[in-house]
Amino acid sequence: MPDAGGARLWIRGGRVVDPAQGLDMRADVLVEDGRIAAVGEGLAPQGDSGGAGEGGRVLDATGLVMAPGFVDPHAHLCEPGGEHRETIASGARAAAAGGYTALCAMPSADPVVDDPAAVGFAVAAGRRAGGARVFPAAALSVGCRGEQLTEFGEVVAAGAVALAEGKAVRSTLLMRRALDYAQSFGVPVLGHCEDPWLAEGGVMHEGVVSTRLGLRGKPAVAEETGVARDVALARATGGRLHVQRVSTAAACRLLRRAKNQGVRVTAEATPHHLLLNHEALEGYGTEHKVDPPLRPAADAKALRQALANGVIDCIATDHSPRHYDEKEQAFDDAPFGVVGLETAFAVLHTELVLGGVLGLPTLIERMSPGPAGALGLPGGSLEPGRPADVVLLDPAHRWTIDPSAFLSKSRNTPFAGFRAVGRAVRTLVAGETVWSLED
Amino acid sequence: MTAVSSAVLMDGDAVERAVARMAEEIAQHVKGVEDLVLMGIQRRGVHLSDLIGRALAASGHGFVPTGTLDITFYRDDLMKIGPRPEVRETRVPPTGVDDRTVILVDDVLYTGRTVCAAMKDLTDLGRPSRILLCVLVDRGGRELPVQADVVGHSCEISPAQRIDVLVPEVDGDLGVVLSAGAPNEPVASRPPR
Amino acid sequence: MSASPKTSPPPPLGKDLVGLEPLSASQIALILDTATPFKEVSTRRIKKVPVLRGKTVVNLFFEPSTRTRLSFDFAEKRLSADTVHVASSDSSVTKGETLVDTARNLEAMQIDMVVLRHWSAGAAAFLAERIPSNVINAGDGAHEHPTQALLDLFTLRDHFGAIEGLKVCILGDILHSRVARSNIYGLAKMGAEVAVCAPRTLLPAGVEDMGARVFRRVGEAVEWADALNVLRLQLERMRGGFVPSLREYNRVFGVTQERLARAPKPLLILHPGPMNRGVEIDSAVADGPHSVILRQVTNGIAVRMAVLYLLAGGAPSAAESEAARA
Numbered sequence: 001m002p003d004a005g006g007a008r009l010w011i012r013g014g015r016v017v018d019p020a021q022g023l024d025m026r027a028d029v030l031v032e033d034g035r036i037a038a039v040g041e042g043l044a045p046q047g048d049s050g051g052a053g054e055g056g057r058v059l060d061a062t063g064l065v066m067a068p069g070f071v072d073p074h075a076h077l078c079e080p081g082g083e084h085r086e087t088i089a090s091g092a093r094a095a096a097a098g099g100y101t102a103l104c105a106m107p108s109a110d111p112v113v114d115d116p117a118a119v120g121f122a123v124a125a126g127r128r129a130g131g132a133r134v135f136p137a138a139a140l141s142v143g144c145r146g147e148q149l150t151e152f153g154e155v156v157a158a159g160a161v162a163l164a165e166g167k168a169v170r171s172t173l174l175m176r177r178a179l180d181y182a183q184s185f186g187v188p189v190l191g192h193c194e195d196p197w198l199a200e201g202g203v204m205h206e207g208v209v210s211t212r213l214g215l216r217g218k219p220a221v222a223e224e225t226g227v228a229r230d231v232a233l234a235r236a237t238g239g240r241l242h243v244q245r246v247s248t249a250a251a252c253r254l255l256r257r258a259k260n261q262g263v264r265v266t267a268e269a270t271p272h273h274l275l276l277n278h279e280a281l282e283g284y285g286t287e288h289k290v291d292p293p294l295r296p297a298a299d300a301k302a303l304r305q306a307l308a309n310g311v312i313d314c315i316a317t318d319h320s321p322r323h324y325d326e327k328e329q330a331f332d333d334a335p336f337g338v339v340g341l342e343t344a345f346a347v348l349h350t351e352l353v354l355g356g357v358l359g360l361p362t363l364i365e366r367m368s369p370g371p372a373g374a375l376g377l378p379g380g381s382l383e384p385g386r387p388a389d390v391v392l393l394d395p396a397h398r399w400t401i402d403p404s405a406f407l408s409k410s411r412n413t414p415f416a417g418f419r420a421v422g423r424a425v426r427t428l429v430a431g432e433t434v435w436s437l438e439d
Numbered sequence: 440m441t442a443v444s445s446a447v448l449m450d451g452d453a454v455e456r457a458v459a460r461m462a463e464e465i466a467q468h469v470k471g472v473e474d475l476v477l478m479g480i481q482r483r484g485v486h487l488s489d490l491i492g493r494a495l496a497a498s499g500h501g502f503v504p505t506g507t508l509d510i511t512f513y514r515d516d517l518m519k520i521g522p523r524p525e526v527r528e529t530r531v532p533p534t535g536v537d538d539r540t541v542i543l544v545d546d547v548l549y550t551g552r553t554v555c556a557a558m559k560d561l562t563d564l565g566r567p568s569r570i571l572l573c574v575l576v577d578r579g580g581r582e583l584p585v586q587a588d589v590v591g592h593s594c595e596i597s598p599a600q601r602i603d604v605l606v607p608e609v610d611g612d613l614g615v616v617l618s619a620g621a622p623n624e625p626v627a628s629r630p631p632r
Numbered sequence: 633m634s635a636s637p638k639t640s641p642p643p644p645l646g647k648d649l650v651g652l653e654p655l656s657a658s659q660i661a662l663i664l665d666t667a668t669p670f671k672e673v674s675t676r677r678i679k680k681v682p683v684l685r686g687k688t689v690v691n692l693f694f695e696p697s698t699r700t701r702l703s704f705d706f707a708e709k710r711l712s713a714d715t716v717h718v719a720s721s722d723s724s725v726t727k728g729e730t731l732v733d734t735a736r737n738l739e740a741m742q743i744d745m746v747v748l749r750h751w752s753a754g755a756a757a758f759l760a761e762r763i764p765s766n767v768i769n770a771g772d773g774a775h776e777h778p779t780q781a782l783l784d785l786f787t788l789r790d791h792f793g794a795i796e797g798l799k800v801c802i803l804g805d806i807l808h809s810r811v812a813r814s815n816i817y818g819l820a821k822m823g824a825e826v827a828v829c830a831p832r833t834l835l836p837a838g839v840e841d842m843g844a845r846v847f848r849r850v851g852e853a854v855e856w857a858d859a860l861n862v863l864r865l866q867l868e869r870m871r872g873g874f875v876p877s878l879r880e881y882n883r884v885f886g887v888t889q890e891r892l893a894r895a896p897k898p899l900l901i902l903h904p905g906p907m908n909r910g911v912e913i914d915s916a917v918a919d920g921p922h923s924v925i926l927r928q929v930t931n932g933i934a935v936r937m938a939v940l941y942l943l944a945g946g947a948p949s950a951a952e953s954e955a956a957r958a
Contacts, residue, residue, distance in 0.1 A: 206837050207837050207838055208838030211837055212842065213753055213754065213775060214772070214775030215773070215775075283757070284753070284754030329730050329758075330750065330752035331752060331755075331758070332753065333730070333752060512673075512683045513681065525666075526666055526941075528668075528669055528672070529672055560681075563678045563680070563681065564677075
């Protein structure tokens with residue numbers, strides 16, 4: 001169903017959930033010139049004319065939820081250097097299929113995104129993609145080698161929205177300098193908070209399951225130590241720290257205390273850490289090999305509580321495409337990572353909302369204004385004047401997750417065969433449909 | 440034995456009489472029992488070889504060393520059957536088998552395949568000067584050119600029937616039973632037919 | 633002619649031997665029982681039986697090994713198998729070929745069994761799922777080394793008559809040891825009491841939850857146990873900082889005659905080899921009257937012959953057609 005670009009578009013008859021404005025009501029949404037013009041009852045023309053007579057079009061959203069499009073603070077799009085796994089275009093379209101209208105692309109390409117040209121390439125490729133908006137993060141240090149800071153000013157001017165190393169910054173001094181220096185440019189530092197010595201060589205959580213399987217473990221204390229260090233640095237510097245993919249109860253406790261004390265820290269958690277635990281590794285399934293590792297059920301439970309009460313600000317997919325033969329290896333040899341853009345809302349809605357852990361408005365908050373706020377990205381609200389980045393959700397849609405149907409080039413998901421309830425059925429970026437289940 | 444219809448071919452007394460006669464025949468076959476070794480084929484051949492050994496001693500021929508042979512490793516159908524049959528003991532008496540007359544003892548002679556396997560096994564254990572075959576029942580139906588030197592009872596039995604030799608140590612009774620019905624092989628150490 | 637109504641029992645072992653964790657006590661007992669007659673074969677003048685005649689067995693060793701490789705090699709040869717040895721130095725792995733590609737290539741050469749030694753835990757299970765040949769795990773990372781534990785069990789049963797109720801303490805680097813894991817599973821399944829004794833740095837997380845009692849000092853272990861299984865302390869553990877020095881390790885955790893003298897009863901001493909004399913075990917103990925270390929080596933061949941024999945069994949479908957023909 002083509003939309004009339006530039007003209008008026010009414011989205012009619014749905015339940016509008018916009019946590020940023022505190023809205024949860026039956027309403028219509030009016031889009032003009034790619035921006036939200038109004039949200040209210042009875043805005044849309046009635047009848048079956050499709051709005052043609054009013055100089056626009058009408059989208060019927062009866063039975064659907066209208067929400068600000070999801071924002072993923074953490075995705076790996078593998079381009080350049082890993083185009084067999086994902087490209088910026090395929091990743092942006094996969095994101096749109098999951099209800100995402102924006103994502104932050106990690107600098108983990110090959111070569112790493114550590115200069116303005118590489119950032120500019122990602123921005124341009126994102127614009128051409130025709131899916132979710134792509135906001136690149138730049139490497140914190142040159143080549144992610146942990147020695148010399150990248151030119152924050154240059155990469156931010158080229159469009160980088162954050163700085164990320166993709167691994168623990170081993171030097172405490174370099175991390176301090178990054179948190180200090182980034183303040184001049186108003187961008188957050190995305191922290192992979194982990195003690196590299198404690199975590200060294202670990203391929204799963206250190207516990208009774210790793211002992212049984214004979215796999216080298218990463219202890220929970222590696223994350224606790226890393227979060228404690230980086231939170232202390234954020235407090236000392238006043239810099240903005242966003243803690244990536246929290247996985248342990250101990251880290252949640254540290255974050256709660258830091259937030260209570262006014263430290264400028266935000267945090268994200270992934271669907272797999274929220275829903276799965278280390279027992280899934282029995283049988284050495286590499287589709288469960290993620291970093292940080294899946295933790296015991298008690299940690300996952302603490303993570304869900306932290307998500308519900310806001311200690312965890314947002315959901316991140318940590319979308320990490322892997323070619324099938326990379327995962328088709330002995331466990332130690334297989335790379336970490338799972339894809340998540342196309343499954344995040346469905347699995348979280350099924351398990352957390354229908355499971356009674358949190359309400360739909362809270363989930364939407366953690367997937368849209370939460371991450372947008374954490375990374376300072378546009379979007380996250382249906383407030384008039386904002387870009388019309390909208391997702392239409394069908395909370396009753398029943399489907400089985402089938403990796404072969406993914407728009408992503410990769411299939412490495414731990415949720416294959418998952419029976420989900422709820423799905424994004426249409427995604428609009430700047431008022432344009434970039435993905436629809438009907439097509 | 441729970442076979443539908445079965446007939447006792449030999450009762451305990453008949454078996455004992457046959458064993459005594461077989462012992463005498465063995466003694467006649469060889470010139471004295473000094474270099475004799477009895478090797479019973481697992482499983483019931485072992486018990487029969489004990490009976491024959493006792494019969495030889497009882498009739499004044501003296502003590503004959505006995506050993507056991509498990510022919511599982513030498514079965515020509517080992518890779519065709521599954522699951523793996525249980526392997527029982529192979530025991531060569533301290534005298535060894537080199538340059539000795541070895542009496543292979545089994546309960547029933549049928550296709551000849553068990554005997555063939557037993558001879559391969561035996562020749563890997565040493566080099567007997569002579570091998571004789573002694574069976575309680577020869578039921579005919581040979582698939583290999585094998586014949587027994589000493590036989591307790593001979594008969595032609597249809598392939599649809601089966602012969603079971605009972606020994607007290609395994610079956611609680613001594614005798615030979617002929618039964619109709621499926622000729623399945625309950626004894627793992629003999630090749631199924 | 634209809635097949636016997638009495639269906640044949642399921643195959644005693646599956647297609648593969650990946651570890652002792654998935655086995656039942658009766659399956660372990662079957663392997664041990666089967667090993668007894670195979671032990672006799674190695675005492676024959678002609679140490680060879682035609683059990684695996686015409687079968688091709690590939691020993692695929694991604695990690696260096698002398699003992700396990702030799703033991704498997706002897707076992708295979710005494711069963712008349714054709715054996716091919718592929719070691720990490722000449723394997724394509726160094727050229728970046730993945731395990732599954734190496735295995736598929738071997739498979740394409742119509743092999744029957746693979747004995748796999750690999751540095752990565754789970755490698756044997758990985759391979760077993762992907763190729764139709766029988767796979768025997770000869771050690772995968774720190775996961776399992778089932779045939780070593782089976783020969784340890786065989787040796788214990790041989791000496792004590794039974795495993796049930798025995799108290800066995802495994803001493804040494806439990807953290808990195810696949811032998812320890814397989815032994816813990818095997819001993820527990822066979823009804824023994826299991827303990828481990830090591831410096832805390834060499835104990836894996838949650839080992840108590842695997843059913844093993846933990847002793848912090850050798851003295852306590854010696855007082856409690858009937859048998860000690862002493863593991864090799866890899867010299868690189870010192871460089872990894874797990875223990876400060878070999879001298880201190882020997883002084884605090886080494887199995888010495890003085891320590892054993894304080895035991896209420898003589899303890900049977902096992903060691904999977906190769907030994908570091910003067911580190912985890914003193915020569916006087918290793919060569920002493922209660923050491924069964926060389927018997928373990930002898931038994932290893934018999935146990936491996938039993939495993940090869942049991943796994944090489946014909947497919948159940950072949951058994952059925954045989955029964956139907958009978």
